[in-house]
Amino acid sequence: MADVHSAQIQGGETLLFLTDEQLRQGIEAMFFAYRGFTADPDLILQEMAYGRAHHRAMHFIQCAPGTTVNNLLAILGVTKQSLNRVLRTLIEDGLVESRVGRLDKRERHLFLTETGQGLEQRLSDVQRTRMRAAYRQAGPEAVAGFRKVLETMMDTEMRRQCKALREGRG
Amino acid sequence: MADVHSAQIQGGETLLFLTDEQLRQGIEAMFFAYRGFTADPDLILQEMAYGRAHHRAMHFIQCAPGTTVNNLLAILGVTKQSLNRVLRTLIEDGLVESRVGRLDKRERHLFLTETGQGLEQRLSDVQRTRMRAAYRQAGPEAVAGFRKVLETMMDTEMRRQCKALREGRG
């Protein structure tokens, strides 16, 4: 990327000279890329009258089986009423199982059933396929950079979220 | 990024060995990063009873002043009814101006008023600030890679969109 200028300073510190135009392009790229990134799962979800909210819930349950509702709320950053509506349909439809906690019986531990795992697999398959294609086209160095910037943005977001959690709990 | 393995093949062709886990991390990173990326403008928009839809419209009008409604529809990928609802309030509130086309009087050309430019500036400022911070933290090489992967994903999306346009028009 020739239009990202950088200057190496004495001690390894790096200054980036980024014009507003370059940043604007990055912003637009995020918009279009995110849209492409959700397009494939959206098609599958539409078939079965589910939405992105269902996908997100299943994704994070798959990723952390046995997680509690509160945990999921914190990760997803929505209200419990919003999440509950989604979880209820998933449980009714037999995609998610909610087990009462052994240690703390108020808590519900969430798991994907076999059916749920099947759908989650289908959804993440198409998403991974698309991401793999983009990775392959861009090359390994670009992928490393992509992940680094995204993880930096993600960390910032996670920190903001944790801060919000702490403030919320007093 | 040590966990992205690559193997250089004879003619400069590169194979990426990406595990499902690595791709999953990329997917999650997109989710969290996108959320972080929209968080700041959302706060400002909330103050004035606007939403992301208004932001997107203003962004692309600012980026291509004089664009037509149909153009904007194609870029945003929403229905004209959806866009119209947003445009109507922006025009009523004096942020967007709609001028009848000189060449083709059916068309309306869209511009941001001074007030509109002011708000758009405020919104993109906070977004650029966040992006600049992430860029700076990740370093110039990472930024180049980030943009390359995103542009690849974006191109894919834009091609899909153009294809849809062509098919839609017969």
Place this chain on the structure above:
DNA sequence: TTGGAATGTCAACAAGGCTGACTTAAAGTG
């Protein structure tokens, strides 16, 4: 035993997508 935390539920509402039907005006075409 009482306070607070975790969960779930009901109701109402808003933003922002969608479809379908329809109008108006302008442009293109036979």
Place this chain on the structure above:
DNA sequence: CACTTTAAGTCAGCCTTGTTGACATTCCAA
């Protein structure tokens, strides 16, 4: 000129997914 197509706007109604607020239940812990 008559007809069709196109650009834009509008109305009505629907869906998903977010929000608040109020409230019940259950259970842990002081």
